[in-house]
Amino acid sequence: METVSGHRPTIIDVAKRAGVSKSTAARALAGASNISDSAREQVLRAADALGYTRNALAVGMRSGRSGMLGLVLPDIANPFWGEVARGAQDRAADADTSILIFSSNRCARKELMHLSTLMRARVDGAIINSVADSLDDLDRFGLPCILIGSSAERFPDTCSVGSDIVQGVGLGMDYLRSMGHERPALIVGQPTRLARARFLRVVHEHCVEHDIDPAVLLIENADYTVEGGRFAMQRLLARNHGLLCVFAANDLMALGAMSAVREAGLRCPEDVSILGFDGIQAGAFAWPGLTTIEKPARQIGAQAVAWLLDGNADAKPGTRVHLPCRLIERGSLANLCDASARRVGSVKG
Amino acid sequence: METVSGHRPTIIDVAKRAGVSKSTAARALAGASNISDSAREQVLRAADALGYTRNALAVGMRSGRSGMLGLVLPDIANPFWGEVARGAQDRAADADTSILIFSSNRCARKELMHLSTLMRARVDGAIINSVADSLDDLDRFGLPCILIGSSAERFPDTCSVGSDIVQGVGLGMDYLRSMGHERPALIVGQPTRLARARFLRVVHEHCVEHDIDPAVLLIENADYTVEGGRFAMQRLLARNHGLLCVFAANDLMALGAMSAVREAGLRCPEDVSILGFDGIQAGAFAWPGLTTIEKPARQIGAQAVAWLLDGNADAKPGTRVHLPCRLIERGSLANLCDASARRVGSVKG
DNA sequence: CTGAAAGCGCTAACAT
DNA sequence: ATGTTAGCGCTTTCAG
Numbered sequence: 001m002e003t004v005s006g007h008r009p010t011i012i013d014v015a016k017r018a019g020v021s022k023s024t025a026a027r028a029l030a031g032a033s034n035i036s037d038s039a040r041e042q043v044l045r046a047a048d049a050l051g052y053t054r055n056a057l058a059v060g061m062r063s064g065r066s067g068m069l070g071l072v073l074p075d076i077a078n079p080f081w082g083e084v085a086r087g088a089q090d091r092a093a094d095a096d097t098s099i100l101i102f103s104s105n106r107c108a109r110k111e112l113m114h115l116s117t118l119m120r121a122r123v124d125g126a127i128i129n130s131v132a133d134s135l136d137d138l139d140r141f142g143l144p145c146i147l148i149g150s151s152a153e154r155f156p157d158t159c160s161v162g163s164d165i166v167q168g169v170g171l172g173m174d175y176l177r178s179m180g181h182e183r184p185a186l187i188v189g190q191p192t193r194l195a196r197a198r199f200l201r202v203v204h205e206h207c208v209e210h211d212i213d214p215a216v217l218l219i220e221n222a223d224y225t226v227e228g229g230r231f232a233m234q235r236l237l238a239r240n241h242g243l244l245c246v247f248a249a250n251d252l253m254a255l256g257a258m259s260a261v262r263e264a265g266l267r268c269p270e271d272v273s274i275l276g277f278d279g280i281q282a283g284a285f286a287w288p289g290l291t292t293i294e295k296p297a298r299q300i301g302a303q304a305v306a307w308l309l310d311g312n313a314d315a316k317p318g319t320r321v322h323l324p325c326r327l328i329e330r331g332s333l334a335n336l337c338d339a340s341a342r343r344v345g346s347v348k349g
Numbered sequence: 350m351e352t353v354s355g356h357r358p359t360i361i362d363v364a365k366r367a368g369v370s371k372s373t374a375a376r377a378l379a380g381a382s383n384i385s386d387s388a389r390e391q392v393l394r395a396a397d398a399l400g401y402t403r404n405a406l407a408v409g410m411r412s413g414r415s416g417m418l419g420l421v422l423p424d425i426a427n428p429f430w431g432e433v434a435r436g437a438q439d440r441a442a443d444a445d446t447s448i449l450i451f452s453s454n455r456c457a458r459k460e461l462m463h464l465s466t467l468m469r470a471r472v473d474g475a476i477i478n479s480v481a482d483s484l485d486d487l488d489r490f491g492l493p494c495i496l497i498g499s500s501a502e503r504f505p506d507t508c509s510v511g512s513d514i515v516q517g518v519g520l521g522m523d524y525l526r527s528m529g530h531e532r533p534a535l536i537v538g539q540p541t542r543l544a545r546a547r548f549l550r551v552v553h554e555h556c557v558e559h560d561i562d563p564a565v566l567l568i569e570n571a572d573y574t575v576e577g578g579r580f581a582m583q584r585l586l587a588r589n590h591g592l593l594c595v596f597a598a599n600d601l602m603a604l605g606a607m608s609a610v611r612e613a614g615l616r617c618p619e620d621v622s623i624l625g626f627d628g629i630q631a632g633a634f635a636w637p638g639l640t641t642i643e644k645p646a647r648q649i650g651a652q653a654v655a656w657l658l659d660g661n662a663d664a665k666p667g668t669r670v671h672l673p674c675r676l677i678e679r680g681s682l683a684n685l686c687d688a689s690a691r692r693v694g695s696v697k698g
Numbered sequence: 699c700t701g702a703a704a705g706c707g708c709t710a711a712c713a714t
Numbered sequence: 715a716t717g718t719t720a721g722c723g724c725t726t727t728c729a730g
Binding site: 359360361371372375379403404406407408409410411412 | 706
C-alpha cells in the first residue's frame with residue numbers, strides 16, 4: 001500500500017501502473033468477462049497497491065444512477081422514525097446503496113429545502129414522510145418516490161408503504177373487548193389529521209359490529225405528544241370519574257395518559273387500563289409496561305427501499321402497501337373478564 | 350413550468366433557452382457579479398421555466414467537493430445515536446450540506462463496507478463512531494474525519510468530539526453524595542471497554558478525595574443492555590441485601606436494574622436509588638422517572654459537523670472536544686440526608 | 699481481447 | 715460582459 005501523493009488515484013493511475021489502457025482497467029474493475037486473466041490480475045493488483053476507490057460521483061454522472069436514495073423524515077431523533085431509518089439503511093446496505101437522510105423537523109419549508117437537495121444530489125429515488133401540502137415539486141421531476149406513514153393519506157396518487165392502521169386498530173379493539181373493555185375512551189389526533197378520521201372510522205365500525213353505540217365513546221383530541229396525552233387524560237378523568245379504559249392513538253399520548261392517571265392518585269391498570277399504538281421502545285420501560293399495537297417500523301423502511309431498488313416501474317401510481325401491526329402485551333391493561341387473573345405488568349422488550 | 354421531455358434539463362438547455370452561452374448561464378446561476386442584469390434575468394427565468402436543478406454530481410466532480418458528509422453510527426435506531434444524527438443533520442442543513450448516514454449495527458465488517466462506500470461517494474468528511482479496531486483504511490485516504498463517542502478512546506491520533514465523561518461521572522458522584530449516597534454500587538461495561546476504565550477511574554478519584562476506600566464499592570460488569578443491567582442488579586442484590594444505591598454507566602442498564610429491583614419485591618427509590626448515565630427519552634417515562642446524567646448528544650453531532658465544515662485544517666491531529674454533561678433530576682433517587690424530604694418521582698421530559 | 703475517443707454536466711481559465 | 719475550451723473520472727461504443 002503506497003501513500004497517495006497529492007490526489008486520489010484515478011482509473012488512469014491504475015491503468016498506467018498495470019500497463020494497460022483506461023478501458024481495460026475499467027473492464028477489469030467492473031468484472032467484465034471479455035478480458036484476459038493476466039490483464040485482470042495486473043489491474044486488480046495495481047488498484048490494490050494504489051488504494052484505488054472508484055469515484056461514485058463520476059460513475060453516477062456517467063451512468064445516470066447515483067447509487068443513492070433519499071429519505072426525508074419528520075424527525076430522525078424520534079425513535080419510531082429511527083427504526084424506519086434503520087430498516088431502510090439495512091436493506092439499502094445489502095444492495096450497496098447509500099441513503100441520504102434528512103430530518104424536516106416537521107417544517108414544510110425545511111422539507112422543501114431537503115427535497116431540492118435530493119433532486120440536486122440526483123438520488124435514484126426518494127422515500128418521504130411529507131409534512132407539506134403538495135408534492136408538486138417532486139413529481140415534476142419524475143423522481144421515483146414512495147411515501148411512508150400517514151402522509152400517504154393526502155397524496156392518493158403516489159405509491160406508499162405504511163402500517164395497516166385498520167388492521168391495527170381492529171386488533172386493539174378486539175383485544176380490548178377480549179379483556180372486557182367494550183367502551184374505551186379514545187385519545188386521538190387533532191381534527192385536521194386524516195389519521196384521526198381513519199382511526200375513528202375503524203373504531204366506529206367495530207362498535208357497530210358489536211352492538212355498541214359509537215356515540216357513547218368518550219373522545220379527546222391531542223397533539224400526539226406526551227404532554228398532549230397527559231392533558232387529554234386529565235380532561236377525560238374530569239368528564240368521567242368511573243373511567244376504566246383508554247385507547248390512545250399513539251404511544252407518546254398513552255404514556256402521557258399514564259402519568260396523568262398516576263398524578264390523579266389512580267393506578268394503572270387497576271383503576272384505568274391503557275392501550276397505546278406505535279410500539280416505541282420507551283413503552284417497554286414504563287411502569288407498568290405499556291401494552292400497545294406495534295407498527296412495523298423497520299419493515300416499512302426496508303420495504304420502501306426494496307421497492308425503489310426493484311424499480312417499481314410496473315407499479316401503478318397510487319399503489320399502497322399496508323404492513324400488518326402486532327399486539328405487544330405488557331402490563332397496562334386489566335383483565336375485567338377474569339378478576340382473579342388480574343394482569344400485573346412486567347417489563348419486557 | 351414545462352414538462353421535461355426525456356432528460357432532466359442541463360445548464361445547456363437553460364443557456365439555449367436564455368439565448369446565452371453555457372458560461373454566462375453558469376455565472377448567472379452561481380450569482381456572480383460580472384454579468385449584465387438582463388442576461389441574469391433571462392437565465393434565471395429560463396432555469397425556472399425549465400425546472401432546472403443543478404446536478405450535484407457534476408458539480409462535485411468538477412469542484413472536488415461533493416457537498417456531502419458521512420456519518421457512521423453503531424445503530425441509527427438507538428435513540429442516543431438518533432439524537433446525534435439529528436444534531437448533525439440540523440447543523441449540516443444550515444450549510445446546505447447533505448449527510449449520508451450509515452448504521453454499522455456494531456458489526457466491524459459492515460462498518461468497513463460503509464467506510465468504503467463513503468470513500469467512493471467522495472464525501473467531504475466523515476463522522477464516525479467506530480466499532481472496529483483500526484482506522485487504517487480511513488487515514489490512508491486523508492479523508493477529514495472526526496470520531497464521536499467513546500470510540501475516540503482507541504484512536505488518540507484522530508480528532509474527536511464527545512461528552513465529558515469525567516465531568517459527567519463527577520457530577521453524578523457529587524450528586525449522589527449530596528443525597529447521602531457515599532458508596533454507590535456500580536454497574537459498568539465489560540472489562541474490554543476503555544469507557545469502563547475511565548468511568549471507574551473517576552469514581553476512584555472521587556472516593557479518594559472524600560476519604561472513602563474505593564475497594565469497598567460493589568462493582569458488576571454488564572453489556573450496556575437492559576437485560577445486562579437487570580442481571581447485574583440481581584447479582585448485586587444477591588451479594589448485598591442492604592443495598593441502597595446503584596450508579597449505572599448507561600441508562601439502559603439503569604432501567605434494567607430498576608426492573609430487577611421491582612422484581613425482587615423492592616421499591617425504587619424507597620429501597621434502592623438508581624442513577625443512570627445517558628439521558629435517553631425512555632428514562633423520562635420509566636416509573637419512577639430515571640434520574641440521570643445526560644450526555645449532550647445533539648451537540649455532539651452538531652459540533653462534529655461544524656468542525657468538519659469549518660475545515661479543521663489548523664486543528665492538530667488528536668484534538669479532542671469534550672462537551673459537558675447535565676444532571677436530569679427525576680424520581681429514582683432517595684434523599685437520605687433529609688428523610689422528610691423523600692423524593693417522589695414525577696414524569697418530566 | 700484491447701485501445702482510442704466521445705461525452706455525462708459542470709466550472710474555471712482563457713480569450714474576446 | 716460574454717463566449718470558447720479544457721477537463722473532472724468514468725463508462726461505453728467503435729475500431730482494430
